[in-house]
Amino acid sequence: MTSLFVLAMVPAGAFAAQKYGIGQLFLGLGIVLAFVVMPMFFIVVLLNYKKENV
């Protein structure tokens, strides 16, 4: 699954770097980590907490 995801997403990121510059790509990656990945992990923590305590 990771391979397919990398196969699909990395060219898009590389294209963004080519078109808008590396700085803009870093901004995008930082936003993805801070506003997508981190909340996803937060939900994982909450779900696990609910599973253990309910």
Next chain:
Amino acid sequence: MESLFNRVTDGLKAGKSMDDLRYELLNQGFLADDVDEVLAKFTLSNLEARRREEKKRERKFLFKELFDRIGYGFGAAQFVNILFWLSGASLFFVGMFNGLRVIFGIVATHLLDRYKNRTSNKFIGRCGILLGFSFLLMAMFTVIHQPWLFGLALLVGAVAAVCYGNLYQELFSHSVKREKRGAILSRISYVGLLITGLSLLLAAYIMDRFPETGVPVTINFLGMSATLRAFGYLIAFEICAIAFILAGYVLTFIKGSYPVEEEPLKGKGLLNMPQLANGFHVLMSHKFIFLTAMSSSLITVVQTLANSYYGLFIFSEFGRSFVNVAWIFLIALVTSFVSPVITRINARQYGTLPLLVFGALLMSIMPLTYYVNPTFLAISIATMVGVMGSVIVGVASSIFLNRIPKGPASSQQAT
């Protein structure tokens, strides 16, 4: 006594055990004291020979490890990406080939797992030699500005690196027991870090001293003089190639048994469908496992993209200096070494799952700092923080995923 000695030698050569030989010689009328004395001498000499053999093997492993660390320093991934760009590749090309490198690595790891019992020391050594030659090719293609060929050499190197690295780790831990490793070999991770760090700095110095445009060097020999253009990256990658080739060559001479899987491969295809279906079932039946897998995949994409461009960004922002890149990634190297200890302490204190959130937060600081405040100090600290975050996420998610149920039956119990 001499005839007794000869008989024992012949008996051992014929493959008889010590007990059988003793019984046979006593039956032939030799005195028990004489027989025991000769057999004791043989046992001692056998032990000494085995010890000598072990020392020899350990020395070969040590040489191999040292050459490897030199190779890893001189052929650091960030230098490869910068050279790829200098060979004429566009930013898109650099990112694209790094993505392909990750996929090739995943596929190679999968294939290695399946065909592990068909490998040998010689195969691992040859992979090391291939890795060395891929670096040599990359340096050559940078000189002649051929980005496509550089990309192909990069992919070949990625597959060779996976085969070489993964299989060697298993061979090493199986062949040399932890308690039998010598003073340097038992501390190879510390010594190796030092050697890799020094090699990284030395490679950067060479590449700065002889920049990409080349420096004319005049050689005088027996009254004749010739002027050549010296390229720093060519020198650095040649050292890296020689180190890996030597490491692979040494490995082909190591006598050691490779751990063989007992389970036969018969009946298994390239893709193990029942296992895949089982994995898919577990993934879909737990919301939090699905979310963890999704976020881990996203992190892989972000890391692949970001690692393709960090070195390039530092190189172009700070006066096209390789030494600046080396300093920042030396910080990353040291941080990645101490971070697992910090992670384990924190995991015990706060639990594994909250660390995932914390790690993701630390990771996001790195690319944002590169964008918002691209100064040397800020980038150094951000790199330290980002590497620590990625180690935290890696360690925490592996602890978490090891706890999840493996089969459909157990997954239903868990839900």
